[in-house]
Amino acid sequence: MSSKKIGSQSIAYANPPRISSWASIVGPMEGEGPFGAEFDWVMEDYLFGEKSYDEAEGKMLREALRLAARKQSLDDRAIEVVLAGDFLSQSKASNYAGRDLSVPFLGIYGACTTLAEGLILGGMIMDGGFYSQVAVGAVSHYHTAERQFRLPIELGTVKPASAQWPVTGAGALVLRQEPGEPRIQAATIGKVVESDQADINDLGSAVAPAAADTLITHFQDLGREPGYYDIIVTGDLGKLGSALMEELCISAGYHLGDKYTDCGVIIYDKQQNMLAGGRGCGSSAAMVCGPYLNRIADGKIKRFLLVGTGAMIVHQGGPIPGIAHAIAIEAG
């Protein structure tokens, strides 16, 4: 099979790049969740030894990238190029990380789809023969996200049950051609889809139509059914958004059933009462670059489909466009 476009929006990798190492760093709340013991590093507090939350977020991404490199005894300077992003204005956290790492740096902006977008692009530039080790990373932080997108935390505004909690989490991975490691097999690049949902306290439902659009297109382009995968996960639709996405898939004839879940829903325990679940770049980044890749490497999951989900323009009073990118990862 040669590298190529398949159907309307999908691609297949000819020389499937391998995910040879990965690392995750999460905040205190995520550390208390059901997967707490499976992340590499749980922060004791939100400042993470820095003077500002922005710098803390930059450090999270930088250290996740370094950890991922060092797990295979790579000096982080050995990384040939980094693809990374966050959803702050000016991608500030990623730029701090890029400055500290001092390696060739390509910034990406995909709202909460960042890890999926980076994996798709990183996989293509590896497959194209340009590089032999590419790093990908994404990060979000509760305090910076609340400041940028919602209300000052100091106000103590009560969130409705439909709202989602910004995940403090970073995930990074290194792509190399290492036989036996999990491989990127195919991907579907999403379109920006505008929903009629204008409630910033229910972003999951706003992004659900984009997620369903990409997932249905993925099945159609590749001639696959949900049964092809062992697990299908969305990044951060939360409880309401993931339920809506499942319904939209059922309407199109695709029953996801028990194999479907959402990183934002499972990253916290029910007892933590995190409303409709987590959201942010860090939701899928930490879950994929921790619990999920561990299970794929262990052979517990053979065929894994990540659907990165993002709200593209979050503002008061207008419809919220979303986007989703899907990437299929298979056990080595």
Added chain:
Amino acid sequence: MSSKKIGSQSIAYANPPRISSWASIVGPMEGEGPFGAEFDWVMEDYLFGEKSYDEAEGKMLREALRLAARKQSLDDRAIEVVLAGDFLSQSKASNYAGRDLSVPFLGIYGACTTLAEGLILGGMIMDGGFYSQVAVGAVSHYHTAERQFRLPIELGTVKPASAQWPVTGAGALVLRQEPGEPRIQAATIGKVVESDQADINDLGSAVAPAAADTLITHFQDLGREPGYYDIIVTGDLGKLGSALMEELCISAGYHLGDKYTDCGVIIYDKQQNMLAGGRGCGSSAAMVCGPYLNRIADGKIKRFLLVGTGAMIVHQGGPIPGIAHAIAIEAG
């Protein structure tokens, strides 16, 4: 030659993707500049028929992408994937354009390097065999840039002579394998470089060290001298930044001489009194996707080197990191 990494930060394309069409849209001030007649569309006013400046900026990018596609009789839906960005919070203008075009969309964030970054990545995914037509675009708008990065326009704050004027401009191009058209030949991906310059009224000087770093690395990686190129242009260093970059290159033994210029310096006439020149994603995007590609297609320029330049974190009171990416374009 196969696609590969060269030296520390550069790549060469094995199947050099061709730039088969391009289009540019600029604001009223840029239309009055020396290249005014060479842009495809000069806006009569800053709202461009929309209700807000953000929407106007989204429309500029959307229409530039459409124009570039239609110049080769392509329906814009025939574009297989778009790589685009701007420097607004949440890449809002690009997301508006992505929503309206409804094609697979990958957002990039490279501050004012966006067009160069998009060309580099777009070229790699074409060369890798994934796509046969990829569109790349970048945009900036005077009013949205001033609101996000500087002072409210209504205040009428006097700018010092070192300040640069945000360019209202969009540029877009379509990559295909069309023999005879300008081709992307090699590229150098920059690192985030922090200068000791902390004056947001002289961003060009803050980014000059990053630009010099990438340019010098480009020469070293590829074993080239400035004389290899007919023209070397930076994106938006302005008068002070470009002079500083030239000095830094001379210190490293590279005399750029007359073949070097900066898009931000030449986009306006001296009589327009635009302080130290223009800046923003739109500076290089409009100049490359207008006057420069026209001259390369006409054979007036054979070997062209674009050095996209960007200030990565613009804020009050701290050092400003910059980045630059270089891409070599040759006549077909």
